[in-house]
Amino acid sequence: MKILASYSIKGGVGKTATSVNLAHLAATQGYRTLLFDLDPQGASSFYFRVRPSEKCKSKFFFSKEKKLQKNIKASDFPYLDILPAKLSFRNFDIMLNYMKKSTTRLHKTLLTLKKEYDLILIDCPPSISLLSENVFNAADKILIPLIPTTLSERTLQQLTTFFTTHGYRNKKLIPFFSMVQTQKKLHKDAMTRLRKQYPRLLETSIPFSADIEKMGIHREPVTAFAKDTAGAQAFKTLWEEVESELACSKQKKRA
Amino acid sequence: MERQLLRYHLPKRFSANKLQQLLSAKYQIYQHVLPSQTLIFYDTFEWLLWKKGLICWYFQNQLSLQWLDYFTSPYDLYALDSLELTSPPDILHLPPSTFAHRVQKIIKARALTPTAEVLFTSTLFDCKDSEEKTRVRLQLDILQPPSQAKPKVKSLIVQPLKGYTADANFCQQLLTQNQCNKTSQTLLGEMEAEGLILPSSYSIKPSFNLTPELSVHDVIAKVTSQLLTLARLNEAGIVDDIDIEFLHDYRVAIRKIRSLITLLKHAFTAEKFNELKTSFGELGKQTNMLRDLDVYLNHQADFAQLLPDSLQTGLHVLFADFQQARAQEHNKIKKHLKSRNYLRQIKQLETQFQSSTSLCHGPLANEPILKAAKDRIYRQYHVIRKKSRRITPETPDEHIHDIRIACKKLRYLLEFFADLFPTNEITKLVSALKKLQDHLGLFNDLCVQQEFLQEYYHKELKKARHPAEENYQLCLSVGGVIAALYQKQLQVRKKITDHLSLFIDKDVRQQISHRFSTAEGEITHEDTCELQH
Numbered sequence: 001m002k003i004l005a006s007y008s009i010k011g012g013v014g015k016t017a018t019s020v021n022l023a024h025l026a027a028t029q030g031y032r033t034l035l036f037d038l039d040p041q042g043a044s045s046f047y048f049r050v051r052p053s054e055k056c057k058s059k060f061f062f063s064k065e066k067k068l069q070k071n072i073k074a075s076d077f078p079y080l081d082i083l084p085a086k087l088s089f090r091n092f093d094i095m096l097n098y099m100k101k102s103t104t105r106l107h108k109t110l111l112t113l114k115k116e117y118d119l120i121l122i123d124c125p126p127s128i129s130l131l132s133e134n135v136f137n138a139a140d141k142i143l144i145p146l147i148p149t150t151l152s153e154r155t156l157q158q159l160t161t162f163f164t165t166h167g168y169r170n171k172k173l174i175p176f177f178s179m180v181q182t183q184k185k186l187h188k189d190a191m192t193r194l195r196k197q198y199p200r201l202l203e204t205s206i207p208f209s210a211d212i213e214k215m216g217i218h219r220e221p222v223t224a225f226a227k228d229t230a231g232a233q234a235f236k237t238l239w240e241e242v243e244s245e246l247a248c249s250k251q252k253k254r255a
Numbered sequence: 256m257e258r259q260l261l262r263y264h265l266p267k268r269f270s271a272n273k274l275q276q277l278l279s280a281k282y283q284i285y286q287h288v289l290p291s292q293t294l295i296f297y298d299t300f301e302w303l304l305w306k307k308g309l310i311c312w313y314f315q316n317q318l319s320l321q322w323l324d325y326f327t328s329p330y331d332l333y334a335l336d337s338l339e340l341t342s343p344p345d346i347l348h349l350p351p352s353t354f355a356h357r358v359q360k361i362i363k364a365r366a367l368t369p370t371a372e373v374l375f376t377s378t379l380f381d382c383k384d385s386e387e388k389t390r391v392r393l394q395l396d397i398l399q400p401p402s403q404a405k406p407k408v409k410s411l412i413v414q415p416l417k418g419y420t421a422d423a424n425f426c427q428q429l430l431t432q433n434q435c436n437k438t439s440q441t442l443l444g445e446m447e448a449e450g451l452i453l454p455s456s457y458s459i460k461p462s463f464n465l466t467p468e469l470s471v472h473d474v475i476a477k478v479t480s481q482l483l484t485l486a487r488l489n490e491a492g493i494v495d496d497i498d499i500e501f502l503h504d505y506r507v508a509i510r511k512i513r514s515l516i517t518l519l520k521h522a523f524t525a526e527k528f529n530e531l532k533t534s535f536g537e538l539g540k541q542t543n544m545l546r547d548l549d550v551y552l553n554h555q556a557d558f559a560q561l562l563p564d565s566l567q568t569g570l571h572v573l574f575a576d577f578q579q580a581r582a583q584e585h586n587k588i589k590k591h592l593k594s595r596n597y598l599r600q601i602k603q604l605e606t607q608f609q610s611s612t613s614l615c616h617g618p619l620a621n622e623p624i625l626k627a628a629k630d631r632i633y634r635q636y637h638v639i640r641k642k643s644r645r646i647t648p649e650t651p652d653e654h655i656h657d658i659r660i661a662c663k664k665l666r667y668l669l670e671f672f673a674d675l676f677p678t679n680e681i682t683k684l685v686s687a688l689k690k691l692q693d694h695l696g697l698f699n700d701l702c703v704q705q706e707f708l709q710e711y712y713h714k715e716l717k718k719a720r721h722p723a724e725e726n727y728q729l730c731l732s733v734g735g736v737i738a739a740l741y742q743k744q745l746q747v748r749k750k751i752t753d754h755l756s757l758f759i760d761k762d763v764r765q766q767i768s769h770r771f772s773t774a775e776g777e778i779t780h781e782d783t784c785e786l787q788h
Binding site for chain 1 (some may be wrong): 332333381386387388389416417418419
């Protein structure tokens, strides 16, 4: 089982669109996939029309492993399950603060699902907190959507500095350009500059696209309702790159 | 993430509309009707995939493989493997692929042919809530034989979705209230029950269900009739040239009959024995050449590995010749199997063995089989022992060949009369014998192949069919192959000596004495001579 996170300190950069589409693409290829919506806004869950269970109590998330299993719900797509978000997830930081080994709790919890899934994709909330540190410890790779602007560049710098100073491996971070508008000179210049600065930047860029925005209307991944559009194709190429970075394997039944 | 599926038998008048009506009370129903499509199942003649718990099917230009227990629908997204195929052939030759690799490990030289065909119609019902999230899925499958107007199997699957158990429970209740019964049977189980798919129990090593009180002539009739039926079941496959195993099994059946007759020769008069032995000998001999060529062509890659790249050209010429010779030989056998003479002869034999009382007039005919079986096995083992004691590195190949024949006879005896003795003892003996036979068989193949190639080359030289350059290449390659085969033969011979000494060792000897020794079972020189022929 591999754990992939879609993370950024900054909001509105395309983390959810990335999580939702990559999870869908992984599932269509036969990877038993779980999308863990860790963002209390619950946008990933909304895109898959999945609501959290009324009985779901976030306070048990890091202590009672079976509770986690009970909150997982099937999506409408084969091989893809969702762990929907709740507004109470906003309290995770406070809860973790009172726990022992507070930065590795999430990893321990997710490892209980390793027989069930080939891939867990975490859609993270925009912040840098104790919960984020749990993600840094749990994830095999961390996808960083990056709008080619000065502010995004600054947050990426902040993150790499945080990783270095706190002893996390910078190799885990996989930045890629998101919401790119090639007609803007600002984007083009930033892309050229950043590619020189961060050689680990993925080749694929996700364009700014109306089709991707329409996911809110369709409540489906763009790779499902408009799979031939440029946006969907870009996610497909992105998944191919990420898949080879992750080197994940499908577990076949009895085979 | 395992799928849990609940299958229901539907009453005859239960239709898709009725189901839609029932579910609409609570859900928005999205119905997808997947139009009727031909579904073809593939397996080998002896259902090797099925016996390994696998099912292979062709549906919508795709060939798929799945475990029998997991097969729920031809639209299976969870298939173990699949392969694009534009049309369903009568004989399936798989292109190189992971699919082919997986299947060939099981079916070996066997070919896949259609085993069943149905028209498959499926209707999916996605039951959605007010946010259009699917809460539970239902699938109505209708299976109909292509030649019939009415469906044979009608089944409904409730597919609960993780986190929405209450909705699956609701559907189950609804179905039970409407006289739909839950079943533990799989779709294939239902097809089998309705006769839409009929797995065969064919095996070239059948159980004869013998009991100790049967007389020798009863056993001869029973075993021979069964083996003759098996031989005849392979005739069509040989004629249609489906795969090389049809001929192999045909020959095994005939050889076993001949062996049984020889081993129980005193059940017949001398005249009858000679007549039967000649008849079955002739039947086998007719197919010798075709079988030899089948073996060579099937092992073409192994032969290629024996030679360096520089000698491969001649090998191609050799195998092209074999291919041509095989086509001619196959035509000959096809004509032979369809000929009046053959059909009259085989029917005559079948009739003769249906009632053995008129056939067996020898002194052994009325003896109980248990005594005769013990006696034969005990003596045959000691024949092998006696022959094996004299083995030295200088022993001629013919002597090894004799031991191989003696071992084969013992193997047949153990297999024919397995029902009369404890299974674990027979299995143990057969397993020990099989290891020895594998080496003896390989040794014999290597000797025969060298002779065959030499003879072939002499004939080719006389015919001078190939241009000088091809002839030169052929000469080099045939010489190379013969040399390589000879080296292999020397290695195998060493192993035979080791395995033989294990087989005639105290452990096996005691086992044989304990189970098969009879008061008058001591072996004499006369017995040895008799059992050899």
